[in-house]
Amino acid sequence: MPEVITEDGSIINNEWVVVERPAEGESLALPDQPALIPADLWLAGKEHYEGRKEIGVWFDSHQEPEILEGVVNELGVIAVNFPKFADGRGYSIARLLRERLGYKNELRAIGDVLLDQLQFMKRCGFDRFVLRADKNAEEAARCLSFFSQSYQAATDTDLPLFRRRAS
Amino acid sequence: MYVYDEHDRQMAADRVEQFRDQTRRALAGDLAEDEFLPLRLQNGLYVQRLAPMLRIAVPYGMLRSTQLRRLARICRDYDKGYAHFTTRQNVQLNWPALEDVPDILAELAEVEMHANQTSGNCIRNTTTDQFSGVQKDEIADPRPYCEIVRQWSTFHPEFAFLPRKFKVAVNASEHSDRAAIQVHDIGLQLVRGENGALGFRVHVGGGLGRTPMVGPVIREYLPEQDLLTYLEAVLRVYNRYGRRDNKFKARIKILVKALTPEGFAEKVEAEWAHIKDSPTQLTREAIEKFQTYFTEPAYEQVPDVKETLAAQRFEDRAFDQWIAHNVDTHKKPGYAIVTLTMKKTGTPPGDVSDRQLEQIADLADEYSFAEARVTHQQNAVLADVRQDRLHELWEAIKPMGFATANLNKLTDVICCPGGDYCSLANAKSIPVAEAIQRKFEDLDYLYDIGDLDLNISGCMNACGHHHVGNIGVLGVDKKGQEFYQISLGGSSHHDAAVGKILGPSFARDDMPDVVKSIIDVYIDNRTQEEAFLDTYRRIGIDPFKERVYA
Numbered sequence: 001m002p003e004v005i006t007e008d009g010s011i012i013n014n015e016w017v018v019v020e021r022p023a024e025g026e027s028l029a030l031p032d033q034p035a036l037i038p039a040d041l042w043l044a045g046k047e048h049y050e051g052r053k054e055i056g057v058w059f060d061s062h063q064e065p066e067i068l069e070g071v072v073n074e075l076g077v078i079a080v081n082f083p084k085f086a087d088g089r090g091y092s093i094a095r096l097l098r099e100r101l102g103y104k105n106e107l108r109a110i111g112d113v114l115l116d117q118l119q120f121m122k123r124c125g126f127d128r129f130v131l132r133a134d135k136n137a138e139e140a141a142r143c144l145s146f147f148s149q150s151y152q153a154a155t156d157t158d159l160p161l162f163r164r165r166a167s
Numbered sequence: 168m169y170v171y172d173e174h175d176r177q178m179a180a181d182r183v184e185q186f187r188d189q190t191r192r193a194l195a196g197d198l199a200e201d202e203f204l205p206l207r208l209q210n211g212l213y214v215q216r217l218a219p220m221l222r223i224a225v226p227y228g229m230l231r232s233t234q235l236r237r238l239a240r241i242c243r244d245y246d247k248g249y250a251h252f253t254t255r256q257n258v259q260l261n262w263p264a265l266e267d268v269p270d271i272l273a274e275l276a277e278v279e280m281h282a283n284q285t286s287g288n289c290i291r292n293t294t295t296d297q298f299s300g301v302q303k304d305e306i307a308d309p310r311p312y313c314e315i316v317r318q319w320s321t322f323h324p325e326f327a328f329l330p331r332k333f334k335v336a337v338n339a340s341e342h343s344d345r346a347a348i349q350v351h352d353i354g355l356q357l358v359r360g361e362n363g364a365l366g367f368r369v370h371v372g373g374g375l376g377r378t379p380m381v382g383p384v385i386r387e388y389l390p391e392q393d394l395l396t397y398l399e400a401v402l403r404v405y406n407r408y409g410r411r412d413n414k415f416k417a418r419i420k421i422l423v424k425a426l427t428p429e430g431f432a433e434k435v436e437a438e439w440a441h442i443k444d445s446p447t448q449l450t451r452e453a454i455e456k457f458q459t460y461f462t463e464p465a466y467e468q469v470p471d472v473k474e475t476l477a478a479q480r481f482e483d484r485a486f487d488q489w490i491a492h493n494v495d496t497h498k499k500p501g502y503a504i505v506t507l508t509m510k511k512t513g514t515p516p517g518d519v520s521d522r523q524l525e526q527i528a529d530l531a532d533e534y535s536f537a538e539a540r541v542t543h544q545q546n547a548v549l550a551d552v553r554q555d556r557l558h559e560l561w562e563a564i565k566p567m568g569f570a571t572a573n574l575n576k577l578t579d580v581i582c583c584p585g586g587d588y589c590s591l592a593n594a595k596s597i598p599v600a601e602a603i604q605r606k607f608e609d610l611d612y613l614y615d616i617g618d619l620d621l622n623i624s625g626c627m628n629a630c631g632h633h634h635v636g637n638i639g640v641l642g643v644d645k646k647g648q649e650f651y652q653i654s655l656g657g658s659s660h661h662d663a664a665v666g667k668i669l670g671p672s673f674a675r676d677d678m679p680d681v682v683k684s685i686i687d688v689y690i691d692n693r694t695q696e697e698a699f700l701d702t703y704r705r706i707g708i709d710p711f712k713e714r715v716y717a
Binding site: 095 | 172174177178181182184185188189197198202205206288315318319321322323324325326327330395403406407410441445446447449450452453456457593649
């Protein structure tokens with residue numbers, strides 16, 4: 001079973017599978033285990049999924065997290081896909097989910113998730129990281145803490161350095 | 168000048184150790200080339216035609232003499248004894264070894280320097296007017312705001328993987344623009360609002376490269392305390408909606424054009440409404456704290472020395488010309504701003520040796536409160552020189568090659584490293600600059616032509632800012648042969664404009680004569696008070712075409 005990194009760099013088992021968007025005309029096939037389905041499909045069939053804790057959603061990088069306004073906290077897990085690690089849209093999606101929509105539960109980074117981007121992801125509100133399979137999970141803890149502090153406010157801190165300096 | 172505190176020092180040290188770790192993993196094969204690429208770029212490291220190239224940030228162009236000396240030492244110890252001043256107030260080393268770069272960064276960090284985000288698809292070094300803080304017509308010193316932007320943009324977790332690179336420039340002068348803000352992704356013009364409070368007029372979507380554009384104004388007045396939240400809104404809109412499918416259409420200017428400036432501004436305003444009052448909003452205390460780093464040096468109460476200077480100028484024509492062209496008016500009586508020109512014919516524009524870096528450091532210590540500045544025109548500035556020491560300074564810099572009295576003249580060429588160094592270039596640019604400089608060596612002729620920006624780029628990427636040269640030269644490749652296309656009428660100043668292409672390109676050997684013909688058309692047509700650009704704007708491109716292609 002593949003692994004998931006937590007925000008402090010520990011390695012835990014991954015129980016969730018990502019269900020790809022079905023082809024045109026086909027319906028979504030749910031597996032026998034906790035599943036992340038495309039966020040817009042979850043929203044479209046929301047009554048059907050109500051109360052099902054084993055269903056979460058995922059966003060692709062071009063999608064708009066705003067579609068979940070008002071309902072995000074009905075979900076226990078939201079994932080954001082990085083189709084390529086250099087596609088930085090997922091960072092904005094994460095901050096919007098956390099800071100704009102007030103999402104409180106698990107937020108995981110999936111897709112082309114490498115070691116050197118982990119700390120940026122964490123600062124933007126991700127707390128679970130599904131590392132690309134060829135990367136060494138043992139190195140994650142170190143890469144999550146390269147920087148001991150930061151200049152800007154982000155999801156992890158309300159206080160930009162200029163406010164901390166003043167106090 | 169800004170001085171690091173324990174937070175800055177800690178983050179600089181963390182960054183060096185992070186890059187040491189990344190370099191180790193890259194050399195060990197644990198990081199694939201495409202994975203290491205953005206990491207090394209965001210630490211200033213390119214892999215170039217002949218060797219790696221390291222671009223070191225000089226935030227808003229300011230350097231202390233200790234930093235200049237450290238740069239000199241790095242050039243000697245890790246490179247071939249010279250560096251290059253770039254067209255964005257940075258410094259480049261042309262020959263560092265990949266495995267030495269973490270050590271070079273550590274040496275830089277010791278003197279509060281870095282190479283953070285000098286390349287890659289992220290927010291780059293913020294640039295400004297090299298005369299900041301010493302010129303007369305400035306609305307306020309722009310450097311505290313540049314430093315505020317530098318800190319906010321450094322290691323910003325949301326904006327490290329933008330669609331493309333992103334450049335911010337700030338201008339504070341009412342009547343001039345030495346920072347070329349209208350050809351930046353974001354150009355900030357300091358202004359006073361109706362109530363007299365400081366703020367910015369915000370241009371977004373200017374730029375050079377393949378699709379040159381003058382940036383439209385998307386907000387007429389932004390209060391200063393809202394600077395960072397507004398930038399964050401612009402960047403978020405760009406990060407989410409900028410094109411990522413085509414590298415050549417990924418700059419913010421393409422998004423602004425697609426949405427129209429009004430449509431883009433609306434999106435930014437909508438985003439900004441959510442974050443305007445967040446803790447990222449600047450406080451009065453924070454702005455004042457940043458301002459304390461840029462207070463005036465210990466100027467002496469000295470009068471202007473008009474008579475002595477006049478006598479010295481009368482006695483020595485060369486000194487007179489140098490004062491007329493390379494020395495600018497200072498806001499303080501008795502002081503002057505001196506530009507050390509790096510455009511001696513035969514030296515690649517912007518290149519400086521380790522010895523010259525040390526000479527500039529010594530000059531800064533002796534004449535200008537231990538500080539110097541670099542300009543996007545690839546010269547250096549001593550901003551606070553006493554007028555009664557100008558003659559002495561001039562005597563001192565003549566043998567160093569810094570006294571060529573051609574500032575803002577045709578031979579003060581802006582030029583990228585070109586095909587001699589750069590792997591992107593289609594053509595060489597340095598030899599073209601030199602051939603043109605040789606053609607116009609006669610100073611009286613040069614002064615008669617007057618102020619003129621001649622900018623040369625070796626390729627479309629436009630590091631030599633050719634689009635905004637009054638005369639722009641672009642190297643192009645035609646079936647493996649180097650040719651040069653000319654454009655006329657560009658400007659990077661308040662009246663910013665993108666030049667118009669004159670016609671078919673020319674062989675390198677023809678370039679000096681072609682430029683001469685263009686100048687002849689200007690001289691034949693100008694009225695007494697007209698600069699080159701004025702005449703061009705009045706008579707249009709056709710008379711130039713007719714002469715050059717006759």
